Amino acid sequence: MILNVQKKNKVKSFLMRTAVYAAALLTIGALAAILIYILVKGIPYITPDLFSPNYNSENVSLFPALVNTLTMTAISLVIAVPLGLFAAIYLVEYAKRGSKTVEVIRLTTETLSGIPSIVYGLFGALMFTEALGMGLSMISGALTMSIMILPVIIRTSEEAIKSVSDSYREGSFGLGAGKLRTVFKIVLPAAVPGILSGVILSVGRIVGETVALIYTSGSVAQIPQTLMGSGRTLSVHMYALWSEGFNSNQAYATAVVLLVIVAGLNAVSSFTAKKITKGKI
Numbered sequence: 001m002i003l004n005v006q007k008k009n010k011v012k013s014f015l016m017r018t019a020v021y022a023a024a025l026l027t028i029g030a031l032a033a034i035l036i037y038i039l040v041k042g043i044p045y046i047t048p049d050l051f052s053p054n055y056n057s058e059n060v061s062l063f064p065a066l067v068n069t070l071t072m073t074a075i076s077l078v079i080a081v082p083l084g085l086f087a088a089i090y091l092v093e094y095a096k097r098g099s100k101t102v103e104v105i106r107l108t109t110e111t112l113s114g115i116p117s118i119v120y121g122l123f124g125a126l127m128f129t130e131a132l133g134m135g136l137s138m139i140s141g142a143l144t145m146s147i148m149i150l151p152v153i154i155r156t157s158e159e160a161i162k163s164v165s166d167s168y169r170e171g172s173f174g175l176g177a178g179k180l181r182t183v184f185k186i187v188l189p190a191a192v193p194g195i196l197s198g199v200i201l202s203v204g205r206i207v208g209e210t211v212a213l214i215y216t217s218g219s220v221a222q223i224p225q226t227l228m229g230s231g232r233t234l235s236v237h238m239y240a241l242w243s244e245g246f247n248s249n250q251a252y253a254t255a256v257v258l259l260v261i262v263a264g265l266n267a268v269s270s271f272t273a274k275k276i277t278k279g280k281i
Contacts, residue, residue: 038259042252050253055221060247062254064223065237068138069261072217072233073206075142076149081199083146084153091154092161093183106155113151120148121212129216136230141217145209149202156201160194161187196269203265207258210235234258 052061087105095102124144134140164187172182188195218230219240232240234254241251 035259038252038255041249042254042256045249045253046256050250060221060241060250062234062237062250062257064221065232065234065254066257067223068217068231069207069233069235071138071227071231072142072145072213073203075138075227076145076206077199077202079142079146080150080153080202084150084198085157085195087154088157088161089183089188091158093179093187106158109151109154113155117148117209117212118215120144121215123147124212124216134228136216136218136220137228138217138224138231139227141213141233142227144212144216145206148209148212149205152201152205153198156198157191157195160191160198163194164190193274196272200266200269204262207233207262208235209233210239214239234261 049059050061051063051066052059053063055061055064091102091105121144124140124147128134128140128143129136168186168190169182172186177185213233213236217232217236219232219236220230221232221237221240224231234257238251238254238258241247241254
């Protein structure tokens with residue numbers, strides 16, 4: 001009887017282990033296939049002309065879209081990260097645990113994180129471009145994207161702060177530090193890797209967003225003189241090239257640049273998180 005049970009357990013363990021390995025290989029294989037396909041199709045068309053400062057009908061340069069993407073990402077993060085981080089600090093450190101207010105805020109953030117991007121785009125078009133008179137502009141797109149990524153930053157920052165051991169807080173209080181000093185000197189540095197993971201996810205969503213930005217920042221293929229001017233990001237640029245049907249090869253090249261940017265941001269964020277965790281910066 002005992003031997004039969006052991007054999008069944010071994011069979012179950014083998015099947016579960018096989019399923020896990022198969023799922024991992026399938027995921028890695030799908031990712032590798034996508035990356036290889038984009039690189040093979042796009043790298044041959046990455047030329048110096050593609051990074052020309054000016055966009056025209058003869059040279060569909062991605063440089064203006066690249067600058068607009070970096071600008072859009074920076075403005076959106078400057079708006080959303082402080083708001084999301086302070087909201088997470090309030091939820092974990094200051095709000096009463098189990099209160100209805102906290103439950104409502106968490107339910108709201110979870111609901112907002114699941115809303116389709118086109119809904120955010122329509123809201124941004126009605127609120128920022130129409131009601132507030134900002135028109136199709138970079139600032140309208142940045143405000144819309146900051147609202148879109150805010151739930152992600154709040155939830156990831158909250159979980160990162162909650163994961164910090166209470167012994168850190170107790171030790172800080174025991175040495176005479178106040179609540180605010182404990183949060184900013186002890187808790188937040190320990191939670192930086194988790195917070196940065198939320199920022200990375202937010203950057204990926206900003207860089208990859210298309211429809212919401214078409215409704216709010218427009219698709220002008222130039223670098224705007226001010227934040228009130230219209231401009232397209234790399235994802236919008238890639239969509240425009242592909243939909244027009246005349247420059248699909250350059251669309252693949254733009255996809256390669258997007259991959260490099262996202263990979264570079266991930267590497268920088270990971271390196272920064274390790275440095276902060278080790279206390280070297």
